[in-house]
Amino acid sequence: MRNVSTLLLGSERRAISGLAGLYASRMLGLFMVLPVLALYADALHGATPLLIGVALGVYGLTQAALQIPFGLLSDRFGRKRIIALGLVVFALGSVVAASADSIGGIIVGRALQGAGAVAAAIMALLADQTREQVRTAAMATIGLSIGVSFAIAMVLGPWLAGWAGLSGIFWATALLTVIGLLVLWRWVPPAPRRVRHKDVGMDRAQFKSVAARKDLWRLNGSIFSLHLVLMAIFVAIPFRLVDAGVAMEYHGLVYLSIMALSFVAMVPLIIVGEKRQRMKAVCLLAIGAIAVSLAALALPAFHGKALFVGLFVFFTGFNLLEATLPSMLSKLAPAGAKGTAMGMYSTSQFLGAFLGGTLGGALSSAFGLDAVFIGCALLGAVWWLGMWHLPSPPPLSSEVVALEDTHPDTLDMLMQRLADVVGVEDVMVVPEERLMYLKVNRQALDRAALDELIPPSKP
Known part of the structure; x- marks a missing residue:
């Protein structure tokens, strides 16, 4: 099968x-x-x-x-x-x-x-x-x-x-x-025959149940805040680079250096988060780094060369969250509903980008460039507090099983037996797709029992 x-x-x-x-x-x-x-x-x-x-x-x-x-x-x-x-x-x-x-x-x-x-x-x-x-x-x-x-x-x-x-x-x-x-x-x-994939596309039938999940809304709020902050600060950052003595034609080299260093810095943190099941702690660390770096960028001491340190800390936190938030969403979303959860997540991201650009421009126009960083830092503090109450994501992963020969009359029984397997946390069968969506804890999974119910076919 x-x-x-x-x-x-x-x-x-x-x-x-x-x-x-x-x-x-x-x-x-x-x-x-x-x-x-x-x-x-x-x-x-x-x-x-x-x-x-x-x-x-x-x-x-x-x-x-x-x-x-x-x-x-x-x-x-x-x-x-x-x-x-x-x-x-x-x-x-x-x-x-x-x-x-x-x-x-x-x-x-x-x-x-x-x-x-x-x-x-x-x-x-x-x-x-x-x-x-x-x-x-x-x-x-x-x-x-x-x-x-x-x-x-x-x-x-x-x-x-x-x-x-x-x-x-x-x-x-x-x-x-x-x-x-x-x-x-x-x-x-x-393009082959079109099929609605419940783990990819938005399913309106699942929307209400997914929207009721507070843990998923905290992740939606996180990606909203992340892209709000990103768009807002780019109303101010280019001018800060000019004030620091960087000519416009060299801004690309500054971003290249900062982005390269931030990618290197985030890799060990991602490994720690994934391997040691500390995703929430890594996420809080990243949000805290963003809030602190933005508050620092509003200080006169960070209007010169120290600007680069602040930007390095910010982009390390930004890239870390860009990598970890989708992983956390995948772990927390119900079996077969990741597509719906991801649709809401993406919508939150784009709304954050729109509101961030608008608010960043409004703050800059009314109060100056420093106000942009101060406003974003305050949002970061509220964001951090909101994520503090997020339950730690369980070490779950998704598995999709093709149902090639199972007669529909046996599906309820198969679902019940699968749900009794140690390490299988959630099961969803979609007969029209001839697929079964599982959420499994690979650390605790009884693979032998799972293979007995759904034998792997020979390659």
Whole structure:
């Protein structure tokens, strides 16, 4: 009943590489303006700190509003068609922003970029294209590509803006999107029969039960706060770098150094959190580091060279949370409901980005740059207190089992017997998918009893 082979098929390699590249290039286009927009906005008609903040974060509003509708449309009209439609909208937004000479034009362009909300449809197509045995690794590849694209954007954005101006970033984004369309149609394999995967897509029937989980809302609040803070401080950080004597053309090198060091610093903390089951402690440490670093950046002593230390601490905490929060969500989400939980999580992330840019601009406009860091530090303190009450995530992992020969009349009995296996914490059977979703504690799992009920097939 279970196929234990985890070797990727040729079509799976093409799907994973193509869709991960597509997802990453889209995020690259959204993030490249982050470190440069505030500096280059002087050339834009009508620019104010508030409107600059709105321009930074407005993509999050349209993304949050449309990602679920795009996913549902992909169920009905086909994944590739809807993804292509979203990419065309994204490219249109890039062209509008590239052609703009006012901050209003940039806001419209960024809003259109976010309106090409194909993230859920890409994940659904990836699930269609991969077997359940390799799907977790495939999704992890997408997650890794997002982190890498953010780091590259921090370096590439300042360099590209220095060479071709702010409009050059948007033209480059439009070109990447056109290349993405070619990858979608020529490299990604033809889409198979569409199936709703409960561990990937949003399921409206599960929404109420998932929304009632306070532990999941604490994680939603965390990703909301993380991206709120990120967008808010980029209203101020570019100016702080200039004040520290760093010319605009060298900002990319500063971000490269800081991001590289922060990635190195976070790795041992992730290992400790995962191996020693200290995920909550690592999460609290990261939030505390973010709050302290932001409070420090508001002090006069951190307006010069010490700025780099504060940014290093901040981005170490940021990258650590970007890696650990999805892992915690996966452990806490009910069996078969990770897709619904992740949909709510992603929506919270995008709303945080929108509100962060807007609030950062408002604070800067009304009270100055220091107020941005102070406001974000206070939010970090409240955030830390909220996460203190989160139960420590159990050492659970998800397992998806293909039901090839099980007669429907035996499913209830099989579920009951599986639930009695030591280490199996949750079971969900979806007959229409012919899949069974398990949440298991691998440290306590009675693997022999599980294999007796669901024998692995020979590779």
